[in-house]
Amino acid sequence: AQSVTQPDIHITVSEGASLELRCNYSYGATPYLFWYVQSPGQGLQLLLKYFSGDTLVQGIKGFEAEFKRSQSSFNLRKPSVHWSDAAEYFCAVGGMTTDSWGKLQFGAGTQVVVTP
Amino acid sequence: SQTIHQWPATLVQPVGSPLSLECTVEGTSNPNLYWYRQAAGRGLQLLFYSVGIGQISSEVPQNLSASRPQDRQFILSSKKLLLSDSGFYLCAYRQGPWNGYTFGSGTRLTVV
Numbered sequence: 397a398q399s400v401t402q403p404d405i406h407i408t409v410s411e412g413a414s415l416e417l418r419c420n421y422s423y424g425a426t427p428y429l430f431w432y433v434q435s436p437g438q439g440l441q442l443l444l445k446y447f448s449g450d451t452l453v454q455g456i457k458g459f460e461a462e463f464k465r466s467q468s469s470f471n472l473r474k475p476s477v478h479w480s481d482a483a484e485y486f487c488a489v490g491g492m493t494t495d496s497w498g499k500l501q502f503g504a505g506t507q508v509v510v511t512p
Numbered sequence: 513s514q515t516i517h518q519w520p521a522t523l524v525q526p527v528g529s530p531l532s533l534e535c536t537v538e539g540t541s542n543p544n545l546y547w548y549r550q551a552a553g554r555g556l557q558l559l560f561y562s563v564g565i566g567q568i569s570s571e572v573p574q575n576l577s578a579s580r581p582q583d584r585q586f587i588l589s590s591k592k593l594l595l596s597d598s599g600f601y602l603c604a605y606r607q608g609p610w611n612g613y614t615f616g617s618g619t620r621l622t623v624v
Contacts, residue, residue, distance in 0.1 A: 439518075
């Protein structure tokens with residue numbers, strides 16, 4: 397069965413500092429990986445996705461993520477955070493097997509607080 | 513362009529009352545459709561998904577049901593709400609396995 401772990405429930409970062417959010421997955425085949433962001437009271441917005449190819453993926457809002465198969469990780473990074481990056485971030489994994497087609501498994505989320 | 517609409521945005525319902533949340537998608541055909549629930553401080557729980565009209569798969573046993581009467585319409589229902597049904601409900605669609613989900617803006621349901 398597929399699963400996603402986001403070890404950090406809550407992260408506080410200063411504006412202008414770098415940010416890294418961790419995501420570890422468990423999946424028996426080639427995973428499709430996603431990062432989403434959710435502002436309070438809103439739906440989720442897709443930041444970036446990985447299917448194959450270059451393991452460093454660029455997304456919107458200056459975010460990037462690196463797929464490391466050996467570590468089963470897909471960590472999200474941003475070199476310099478802005479106050480508007482304060483939100484909750486979700487990692488998700490999906491695949492192409494019969495059981496998983498079309499379904500994404502989400503992590504529990506990481507709440508990011510940005511301080512002045 | 514593709515869009516997804518979800519309503520109402522907020523809803524306060526008494527215990528034992530019925531529920532109907534609607535989700536519609538525009539600009540695409542034969543999408544996969546999903547209902548998720550997000551309880552306070554918790555992640556997203558997949559409730560139902562549908563790969564076509566009239567085709568509904570339930571992920572967890574619960575007090576809720578879903579229907580897909582039209583290709584781009586997905587409805588979440590309950591005959592009698594429980595306090596535990598409170599939460600933030602999100603509808604999403606997916607157009608092909610190469611794409612992630614596109615989410616609606618959600619419905620905040622409070623059962624009192």
